[in-house]
Amino acid sequence: MSSVSIRSLDVVLGKNRIIENLDLDIEEGEFVVLLGPSGCGKSTLLHSIAGLIDVSEGRIDIAGTDVTWADPKDRGIGMVFQSYALYPTMTVERNLSFGLRISGMDKADIKTRIDNAARMLQLTDLLQRKPAQLSGGQRQRVAIGRALVREAKVFLLDEPLSNLDAKLRAELRRELKQLHQDLGATMVHVTHDQVEAMTLATRIAVMRSGKIQQFDTPDRVYAQPSNMFVAGFLGSPSMNFVRGQLRRDGGRVRFESPALRADVSDHAFVQAPADAQAAVLGIRPEHLRQVALEAPRNAQATVGLIEPMGANKIAWLDAQGTPLAIQVDPQTVLTTGEAVGLALDAKHVCLFDAASERRL
Amino acid sequence: MRTGPSAVLGRSEAADAPPRGAASASKRGGPKTAWAAHTALLPMGATVLIAYVASILWTLRISLSNSKMLPRNDWAGVAQYVNLFESDRWLTALANIGLFGLVFIAGAVVLGFLLAVFIDQKVRLEGVFRTIYLYSFSISFVACGVIWQWMFNPTLGIQRSLRSWGWESARFDWIATQDMAIYCVVIAVLWHSAGLVMAILLAGLRGIDDELWKAARIEGVPRWRYYLNIVLPQLGPSLGTAVVLLAVSVVKLFDAVVAMTNGGPGDATDVPTKFIIDNLFERQNIGLASAASVTMLVTVVIIVAPMVYARSRANAAAGRA
Amino acid sequence: MTIAASPGNTLSPRPRRAFFTPARLGVYFFLVSAALFFLLPLYVMGITSIKPMTEIREGNIFALPLAITFEPWAQAWSSACTGLECNGISVGFWNSVRILIPSLVLSVLLGSINGYALAYWRVKWAGWFFGVLMLGAFIPYPVMLYPLVRMFASVNMFQSIPNIVLIHTFFGMPIMTLLFRNYYSSLPIELFKAARIDGGSFWRIYFQLMLPMSLPIFVVALILQTTGIWNDFLLGLIFAGRENYPMTVQLNNIINSTQGEKLYNVNMAATLLASMVPLVVYFVSGRWFVRGIAAGAVKG
DSSP, X not given: OEEEEEEEEEEEEXXXXXXXXXXXXXXXXXXXXXEOOTTSSHHHHHHHHHTSSOOSEEEEEETTEEOTTOOGGGTTEEEEOTTTXXXXXXXXXXXXXXXXXXXXXXXXXXHHHHHHHHHHHTOGGGTTOOGGGSOHHHHHHHHHHHHHHTTOSEEEEESTTTTSOHHHHHHHHHHHHHHHHHHOOEEEEEESOHHHHHHHOSEEEEEETTEEEEEEOHHHXXXXXXXXXXXXXXXXSOOEEEEEEEEEETTEEEEEOSSBEEEOTTSOOSSOXXXXXXXXXXXXXXXXXXXXXXSOOSEEEEEEEEEEOSSSEEEEEEETXXXXXXXXXXXXXXXXXXXXEEEEOGGGOEEEETTTOBBO | OOSHHHHHHTSOOSTTOOXXXXXXXXXXXXXXXXXXXXXXXXXXHHIIIIXXXXXXXXXXXXXXXXXXXXXXXXXXXXXXXXXXXXXXXXXXXHHHHHHHHHHHHHHHHHHHHHHHHHHTTTOTTHHHHHHHHHHGGGSOHHHHHHHHHHHTOTTTSHHHHXXXXXXXXXXXXXXXXXTTHHHHHHHHHHHHHHHHHHHHHHHHHHTXXXXXXXXHHHTTOOHHHIIIIIIHHHXXXXXXXXXXXXXXXXXXXXXXXXXXTTTOSTXXXXXXXXXXXXXXXXXXXXXXXXXXXXXXXXXHHHHHHHHHHHHHHHHHHHHHO | XXXXXXXXXXXXXXXXXXXXXXHHHHHHHHHHHHHHHHHHHHHHHHHHHTSOHHHHHHSXXXXXXXXXXXXXXXXXXHTOOBTTBOSOXXXXXXXXXXXXXXXXXXXXXXXXHHHHHHHHSOOTTHHHHHHHHHHHTTSXXXXXXXXXXXXXXXXXXXXXXXXXXXXXXXXXXXXXXXXXXXXXXXXXXXXXXXXXXXXXXXHHHIIIIIHHHTXXXXXXXXXXXXXXXXXXXXXXXXXXXXXXXXXXXXXXXXXXXXXXXXXXXXXXXXXXXXXHHHHHHHHHHTHHHHHHHHHHSXXX
16 A cells, blocks of 8 residues: 555645646655755655645545645654754653644553653653754654654655764764664655665655656666656766767667767667667766777777775766766776776666657 | 843843854954054043943942032931832832833733734735834834823823713723823833834744744644744743843833823822932932932842843853853 | 545545635734724824814814814924923924934944944953943933033033033943944954955054945944934933923923913924934834844844
């Protein structure tokens, strides 16, 4: 059964159509990440699921119930905000119990729920502290605890890690992932950070201008992007794009361009390509390797910049005017201005239509 | 009412605390002897020494003497203070200002808070409403007293209107009654200054994280409880500022009373400042007046000092956290 | 509302939401009532000032005038009796102007120099003096009055324009200094350091760097001081001298010491005239006025 189901969603704010005809099905227990650049509508989508924004058209179901017009409190959701939004003048315990007390729940029940949540989130010793006395990770857990005590069916997270410095962000990311494994709850997480998306998600929904570009597991979104936007958004440094043409030659299909040539017959084409079709070849830096100039190669390029990353090196090359990035071992020695040969791993090539930018 | 005192409460209180947000003066490039800076600050030095320190000490001296019309160089111990607190008029003035202070401050805080909260509800024409609530603050207390004196006029003012609208036996001659006149002053000054409280609290409201309301909505917290349990506790500092400002203006109350009732009927609206001014200039009893002034000073210090202390501790704690 | 659990192709209908819920109506009702409370005196002042006395004696304080006359305004301006003289409140107007302008210049200028020196330069004794100055902002005037009277009398300055100007400067110094000091502290110190490296002296930096950058805070200071000084009553009463009484003192005289029948329309006209300058400052300055309050009060 799907936990969150969205059909034909339209959200118009002011004069702007933020979300257009969007469909999405989230399974129970999944960790779905809504990924995209700012302004793509991911936050709006999350707020619509929460009921904080009214939709203009469409339907939202949570755990089988139509909640399109329901109040946020009746949707069975919990939400974690960028600033965590913990009530600053209340202790952790009161923060957790406030909503329950308002709803008139029995005191004993409230205590049971809080104790359970505190145990699961290791907050038992912190119950009497105020938010200002907690660390970032502890605050995150309290924010999640608030949703937990309400026995939320879906946890919505609105960029909770974006305000943090890099080290803390990595730490809390791992805590979040561990929490998801322990709780098994359905989580919908919004972020613009593709590393966050890749590490946390069971499935990623890449969004742009109010539409979902691709909704798939991290591996597939990374290896088989459905269009150039998705391909370029994931991976750092991003995928290399080379413009050129496809040529049919006997039974083989080749990609030709001034910068690079390759045999792409093994590419899983959606439709048979036409001869002389304008195409864009995408290949990730880690799938290009340096070969000797005399060896069989796909391209030749001059070395421009070298960025040592510690675990590897990124070299920025110029292949007849087309910039290419390759990833090499840290021990490899390259000098600026050196001419190198490049070979690519044909299995990892992605081909896109030059006009529509869609995967071929 | 000048907003002077309010200024102090917004920043670290200690005299040489570094200005926030930037390196302190000692870290700035000023050389050790910048004579120009010293001379430039002489007016401030002179002002402090003469207008503030010297005058307060002198008043204190006079209060310990038998001075009547002119200062006398004798010592009367605390005689003037004893006279003061045996004076019916002074005690009445104290009672008046106490009652006024309580009712006025409570009323101004409640009204200002409600105005701020309601304006914060994303209403249309917010700017228009704000302008209306604050314009009265720009008028002098004298004008305020005059206009409300007119409105409360027993024969021609509100009472007359109420009667002419059919309510034959309406009585609204508070301003002429001993018991109720002080409440007329309360209403007038409330009209004048509630806007200030609104402005301060509105600024405080706007400083609250708006994701808190989203979180509260998700938990099903109704809006009024959100304001009561979540917003109000966070407005502590703003409320504190507003209350201290109001308290200081209560102590300084003079213009409005003189314009509106001149202390009457009888002593019903007499206030400490008026007592002092009358004794200084009309009744020629500067010893008594000085004792009263010193008493007022001590009262203000008692009101303000805890606030200043609490604020500087909060600042220090925030700095450490 | 719960519909059967299959999210098929059926889209749920949009519920009818009332545009004005009871809560919303309540909010507007309160705000409008409050607005009426605040506007009522202004309205009454206005219509009373243009009614003939006959209407005032007979009629209702809230009723619109049947016959409009601007005679009360003319009287208030030029012939109302302010004590011994009967030259109207226009005398007070010009007195207030003569008091305001030098006081304004002196208090704002000194405040800005003080603020600049305190923010950027090391003057050991200044910190303590500034602290006392800040405390002085809370002290009620009466405690300092009599000694100041004696001091000015001893140099033959008592009850004159210079007297009242200096008084306003003294009592305006705390807030002005604080205002400017906070403002200058919030500017990036690199500007000052760069100017020092370029060889700037105290005064040169002040006039050529700080002053031009201070326009916003000058506006706020001018608003605060204009309102405060124009509306002052007690200090003007004591220190200005009978010929120089500001408008507030004259207004009080017109209202409360007129013999014979009280001309309420003239009184109201006089009140409006006396309030004109601060009201104009308020309405014109709008946001700056609020900023002036906020500059004094705490942020959140």
